[in-house]
Amino acid sequence: MLHVLFLHTYMKEKVLVVGQGLTGSVLALQLRERGHQVWIVDEDREYTSSKVAAGLFNPLVVGRLKITWNAEELFAHFNDFYTKIEKILDTSFFHPMPLLHLCKDIEEQNDWDVLAGTDKTAKWAEPYFGAIPSYIHSTFGCFLVKKTGWVDLLLFLGKFKNLMISESRYIVDSPMIGKDITSENDGFLYRNMKFDRVFLCRGEFEREQPDFAHLPYNPVKGQLFNIETDFDLEPTIFHKQVFMLPTGKRTAIVGSTYTWNKMDYEVESKDTEFLKERLDDFLLGNYKITQVKAGVRPAFHYGRPMFAEHKEIKELYVLNGMGSKGVTLAPYFAEQLLNSIYGRN
Numbered sequence: 017m018l019h020v021l022f023l024h025t026y027m028k029e030k031v032l033v034v035g036q037g038l039t040g041s042v043l044a045l046q047l048r049e050r051g052h053q054v055w056i057v058d059e060d061r062e063y064t065s066s067k068v069a070a071g072l073f074n075p076l077v078v079g080r081l082k083i084t085w086n087a088e089e090l091f092a093h094f095n096d097f098y099t100k101i102e103k104i105l106d107t108s109f110f111h112p113m114p115l116l117h118l119c120k121d122i123e124e125q126n127d128w129d130v131l132a133g134t135d136k137t138a139k140w141a142e143p144y145f146g147a148i149p150s151y152i153h154s155t156f157g158c159f160l161v162k163k164t165g166w167v168d169l170l171l172f173l174g175k176f177k178n179l180m181i182s183e184s185r186y187i188v189d190s191p192m193i194g195k196d197i198t199s200e201n202d203g204f205l206y207r208n209m210k211f212d213r214v215f216l217c218r219g220e221f222e223r224e225q226p227d228f229a230h231l232p233y234n235p236v237k238g239q240l241f242n243i244e245t246d247f248d249l250e251p252t253i254f255h256k257q258v259f260m261l262p263t264g265k266r267t268a269i270v271g272s273t274y275t276w277n278k279m280d281y282e283v284e285s286k287d288t289e290f291l292k293e294r295l296d297d298f299l300l301g302n303y304k305i306t307q308v309k310a311g312v313r314p315a316f317h318y319g320r321p322m323f324a325e326h327k328e329i330k331e332l333y334v335l336n337g338m339g340s341k342g343v344t345l346a347p348y349f350a351e352q353l354l355n356s357i358y359g360r361n
């Protein structure tokens with residue numbers, strides 16, 4: 017028995033990851049790190065959550081003045097992960113950057129003072145008395161949130177896709193389980209290739225498929241826009257009801273909205289207005305909106321990601337529900353899933 021377990025743990029497998037958004041990419045990279053042979057299939061949708069997302073990471077739920085779930089462990093984890101992947105992909109997409117939260121009124125300032133004064137939260141946020149750029153209007157207190165920044169997701173996912181294409185392990189397709197990917201006695205057959213396991217990382221599109229239709233999906237639509245300014249921006253993220261994240265000397269992303277009534281990728285003018293109004297409340301100086309994007313965050317009613325093995329088809333898994341914090345949650349949950357299958361790396 018011990019001998020069998022040992023083999024199972026260390027045998028290198030041939031696996032298929034369906035979906036190359038943030039979740040599928042992170043999982044595929046971790047599988048490669050463990051020495052498995054990984055193929056990716058993605059239907060190459062023009063709009064996906066990862067293609068829309070700002071890529072911000074932040075240990076606080078700023079709107080609700082809470083430390084994010086499991087912040088200690090998550091933030092110890094993903095830094096190393098992205099830094100390692102930058103080396104593998106030979107590119108720089110991981111950008112730690114300070115975030116300054118601007119309080120909207122005196123009540124909020126008091127709440128933040130209390131939050132930053134507790135032992136538990138002092139390591140994540142502190143009052144900020146330093147200089148603020150002249151293009152920022154701030155009336156009430158300002159707080160520095162620590163360990164923040166952003167991941168350039170388009171660059172990261174584009175580079176990884178190119179790597180997989182260069183290894184002839186990237187397939188553009190939308191295979192159905194049971195029809196195109198068939199379960200054999202000891203694995204799966206797809207396009208005349210045998211796979212030991214299949215991982216479904218199809219984001220919110222998983223809802224369209226029958227395989228894990230029973231999961232408690234609760235997707236969240238979001239909108240953001242890109243701006244170009246007439247003046248230079250400092251490498252600091254500002255937050256006051258909405259965030260402004262500089263992506264270049266004169267470019268930034270402004271977001272995001274959260275809505276539950278219409279799950280599509282259509283831009284809503286009322287959401288653009290909502291963001292613009294809040295941005296104009298703290299950004300002084302001219303800017304123009306260059307692109308508006310909307311997307312759907314894959315999420316569950318529990319508010320946490322989930323992984324599971326199919327109840328009838330052995331070795332078919334789903335990893336999904338990264339919500340609004342995919343950048344921090346995907347590396348952690350991908351590792352938990354792989355630990356549960358193969359043991360700790």
Ligand SMILES: Cc1cc2nc3c(=O)[nH]c(=O)nc-3n(C[C@H](O)[C@H](O)[C@H](O)COP(=O)(O)OP(=O)(O)OC[C@H]3O[C@@H](n4cnc5c(N)ncnc54)[C@H](O)[C@@H]3O)c2cc1C
Binds near residue numbers: 036222
């Ligand atoms: C407006 C907005 C702002 C956001 N901002 C942030 C942020 O600042 N920070 C943060 O951490 N998170 C943010 N998010 C959330 C983040 O985008 C998600 O948590 C994450 O991108 C989800 O990745 P995913 O791979 O699970 O899903 P997706 O990115 O949707 O990827 C799913 C992939 O599966 C493929 N696919 C789907 N169906 C099939 C099929 N049948 N066959 C083959 N392939 C298929 C798709 O083509 C796609 O590539 C934001 C989301 C939105 C909408």
